[in-house]
Amino acid sequence: MARQLTFSIFRYNPNKPGDKPRMQEYSFEEFEGLTMFVALNKIREEMDPTLMFDFVCRAAICGSCAMMINGRPRLACKTMTINLPSRITVMPLPVFKLIGDLSVDTGTWFRNLQVKTESWIHTNKKFDPNALEVRMENKIAEQIYEPERCVECGCCVATCVTANIREDFIGATGINRVSRFMMDPRDERSDAEYYEVVGNEDGAFGCVGLMACADLCPMEIPLQTQLAYARRKMAAAGLKLQFAGVKIS
Amino acid sequence: MELAKNLQKTLNKSYGKTDLYVDLAESITGIILVGFLWMHMLFVGTIYINNGALFNALSEGLDKYYLAQIGIPATVLVILLHIFMAGRRAPMRLRDLRIAWRLSKMINHYDTWVWVGQVITALLIGIFASMHLWTIMTTWPIEAVKSAHRVAEPGVAFWGGFSIPYYLIFYAIFLLVGEYHAGFGLYRILVKWGWFERHKMGWVLKGITVIIICIGVGALYMFTQVAKMYPHAGGAL
Ligand code: HEM
Ligand code: SF4
Ligand code: SF4
Ligand code: FES
Numbered sequence: 001m002a003r004q005l006t007f008s009i010f011r012y013n014p015n016k017p018g019d020k021p022r023m024q025e026y027s028f029e030e031f032e033g034l035t036m037f038v039a040l041n042k043i044r045e046e047m048d049p050t051l052m053f054d055f056v057c058r059a060a061i062c063g064s065c066a067m068m069i070n071g072r073p074r075l076a077c078k079t080m081t082i083n084l085p086s087r088i089t090v091m092p093l094p095v096f097k098l099i100g101d102l103s104v105d106t107g108t109w110f111r112n113l114q115v116k117t118e119s120w121i122h123t124n125k126k127f128d129p130n131a132l133e134v135r136m137e138n139k140i141a142e143q144i145y146e147p148e149r150c151v152e153c154g155c156c157v158a159t160c161v162t163a164n165i166r167e168d169f170i171g172a173t174g175i176n177r178v179s180r181f182m183m184d185p186r187d188e189r190s191d192a193e194y195y196e197v198v199g200n201e202d203g204a205f206g207c208v209g210l211m212a213c214a215d216l217c218p219m220e221i222p223l224q225t226q227l228a229y230a231r232r233k234m235a236a237a238g239l240k241l242q243f244a245g246v247k248i249s
Numbered sequence: 250m251e252l253a254k255n256l257q258k259t260l261n262k263s264y265g266k267t268d269l270y271v272d273l274a275e276s277i278t279g280i281i282l283v284g285f286l287w288m289h290m291l292f293v294g295t296i297y298i299n300n301g302a303l304f305n306a307l308s309e310g311l312d313k314y315y316l317a318q319i320g321i322p323a324t325v326l327v328i329l330l331h332i333f334m335a336g337r338r339a340p341m342r343l344r345d346l347r348i349a350w351r352l353s354k355m356i357n358h359y360d361t362w363v364w365v366g367q368v369i370t371a372l373l374i375g376i377f378a379s380m381h382l383w384t385i386m387t388t389w390p391i392e393a394v395k396s397a398h399r400v401a402e403p404g405v406a407f408w409g410g411f412s413i414p415y416y417l418i419f420y421a422i423f424l425l426v427g428e429y430h431a432g433f434g435l436y437r438i439l440v441k442w443g444w445f446e447r448h449k450m451g452w453v454l455k456g457i458t459v460i461i462i463c464i465g466v467g468a469l470y471m472f473t474q475v476a477k478m479y480p481h482a483g484g485a486l
Contacts, residue, residue, distance in 0.1 A: 071355040094352065159356050161364070165345040205272040208338050209441040211360045228442055238269040 003030045003086045007039065009051070010091045013100040023089075024048075030081055036090070037065055037077035040102075052101035060218065063151030066093055066158070067102045073155035075218045093158040106154040113174050117197050119181070122189045140185065147180035147226055149219050156213035156223065168202040172213035172223045175204055179230040191237035199234040207231070271334055276438045278331035283431045285324055287461060294464045296471045300478060301393025308391040321382075328378065332371075339368045363433050370430040377423045394479045400469055401476035417469065424465040432458035 004027060012021035026043045037058050044051045056062040058077045065076040068091040070084060081088070096104035113119070156172040157163045163171045178198050181187045198204045207227050214223040295303040311317040340349040353361050388395060399416050406412040436454045440447050 068355070071357055073356075159352075159358070161340075161349050161352055161361060164348050164352050165340055200268040201272075205268045207441065208364065209437045210358075210364050211440060211447065212356060212358045215358060215360070216356070224440060224447060225444075228440070228444070231442060235269060235273065238266055241266065 004028070005030050005034075005039070005081060006087045007043065008087065008089045009043075009102065011051075011101050012098070013052070014098055015100065030086075034081045035077055036067075036069060036074070036079040036081060036088075039081060040076060040090075052099065052103045054103045061151060063153035064106070066106070066153040066155050066218070067091065068093060068158070073153075073158045073216055073218075075153060075155075078218055093154055095157050095163055096154060104154075106152065109154065109157070110152050110173075113170055113177070116170065117174055117178050119177055121181070121184065121187045122193075123186060124188060134186075136185070140183065144180055144183050146222060147176045147183075149221055150176060151219055153218060156217050159212040159216050161210060161212075162206060162208050166202075166206065169206045170198070170203055172207070172217070172227060174198075175207065175230045176221060176223060176226040178203070179226045179233075182230070182233060191233065192241055195234055195237045195241060198230060199238050204230045204234045271337075274330065275334035275338070276442065278327050278334055279434050279438055281327050282324075282331055283435045285327075286427060286431045290461050290464055290468075293468050296393060296396075296468050296475065301397070301475050304393040304396075308393075312390055321386075325382070332375070336371070339371070364437070367430055367433055367437075370426045373422075373426045374430055377419070377426065380419070381423065393475060397472040397475035397479070400472035417473075420469055421466070424462060424469075428458050428462050428465070432461075 011024045054064040060078045340346045402416045404414040
């Protein structure tokens with residue numbers, strides 16, 4: 001016999017005057033292959049068209065459907081209800097700006113990260129559209145591929161105590177991102193230049209090492225390895241650096 | 250790389266090396282204190298041998314060669330430095346405390362709970378270590394029989410002959426709290442900097458911590474036995 005599922009969902013629209021945050025319950029019978037993504041769509045189509053949540057790809061690629069499901073950040077499209085108890089609590093991700101109900105603005109946060117860490121290949125080589133693409137060693141390509149799998153869902157940020165209390169901390173995804181460029185031989189930035197970006201409390205030295213990010217990243221990126229790599233590399237670079245220094249008063 | 254350099258300078262504040270030094274100091278003082286704590290336990294553990302003869306010899310030796318006189322203030326200094334370096338990680342503002350506590354409850358994640366425990370044990374160590382230091386300094390020098398009588402102190406008697414041996418309870422709690430903080434602290438240092446697979450490493454460190462706690466509990470028991478052997482507090486060995 002199929003289980004009766006009860007979804008307790010956070011409802012609040014900050015743009016609606018007078019709206020108050022509350023939990024609202026919806027109930028229906030479980031069926032085979034049900035994911036949280038399908039369940040939320042069913043609720044919106046059949047029970048409550050005002051329910052707000054995000055999704056695009058429904059295949060764990062776009063990273064937009066992250067939410068707190070029974071207290072832990074997960075991708076709705078990658079979460080099967082069969083693995084959950086029959087009572088399911090759904091909340092929006094903390095840290096990010098609430099758009100309404102389960103929908104949060106991860107875009108602005110990640111855009112800032114992009115700019116802050118300059119997440120692009122820095123090179124002085126002139127691009128020649130007619131030349132053959134430069135080959136990369138397979139081993140390095142595979143190394144880069146690991147951090148590169150990040151889908152910018154924000155789960156690691158939402159679950160990190162440090163990111164929750166320190167607004168400027170770039171989180172595991174940010175440090176992971178920079179370590180991706182450090183590994184890339186095409187990026188000509190020196191260690192000193194990376195140090196400028198993440199050699200501080202907002203970056204590599206801000207992480208306290210709680211590993212919630214590593215345990216709960218839906219893409220299972222080896223974040224501990226990436227965080228420790230960046231920390232060691234930045235410490236080594238920093239110790240070598242000479243700063244001219246400006247004496248203030 | 251001129252372009253990149255200029256961009257970087259305009260978009261980021263230059264932090265210099267302060268954050269790096271502070272982060273290193275946190276981990277280094279942590280490692281020194283774990284080393285101190287484990288060595289301290291081995292020293293106390295000498296009470297097992299010859300009913301405290303080695304314990305006394307060690308204490309006298311440290312005193313005679315001024316190792317205690319240098320070691321104790323140095324350790325206090327390291328602890329103070331550690332409080333400033335590691336303490337700044339703990340949520341300080343009421344708002345942050347509330348967020349950290351709520352999030353920990355919500356995600357119910359093992360390592361995050363361990364860290365909450367570390368912040369709480371840090372506070373307890375701060376209180377207990379000061380009390381412990383006070384006791385030792387005001388009854389200097391350290392001698393096996395003196396310590397034994399302290400541990401075996403029957404404590405305040407209540408009606409019906411029931412009493413609370415407060416020193417024994419104090420040391421038992423201090424032992425658990427200290428080893429918890431040190432064991433998991435070392436775990437986190439290795440997680441933050443190291444190459445190790447953290448679940449396996451966690452079990453190794455838990456194993457070491459349990460062994461140290463066993464030595465500690467055994468030592469407390471030995472002290473009560475020594476106290477029975479020399480019923481007069483001043484009794485020489
Ligand atoms: C009053 C005494 C103490 C206070 C207030 C204190 C405070 C703290 C705090 C708040 C943390 C967490 C920092 C973080 O999460 O990064 C911490 C970490 C740590 N503590 Fe303590 N502590 C004290 C004494 C000790 C002692 C006696 C030891 C050694 C046995 C010790 C060893 C460690 C270690 C190894 C860490 C991990 C450091 C790191 O992650 O880099 N602490 N301490
Ligand atoms: S590192 Fe993992 S949890 Fe963090 S944003 Fe990327 S995919 Fe999501
Ligand atoms: S390991 Fe670092 S980045 Fe990950 S949750 Fe903990 S503090 Fe945050
Ligand atoms: S909808 Fe794209 S990751 Fe879930």
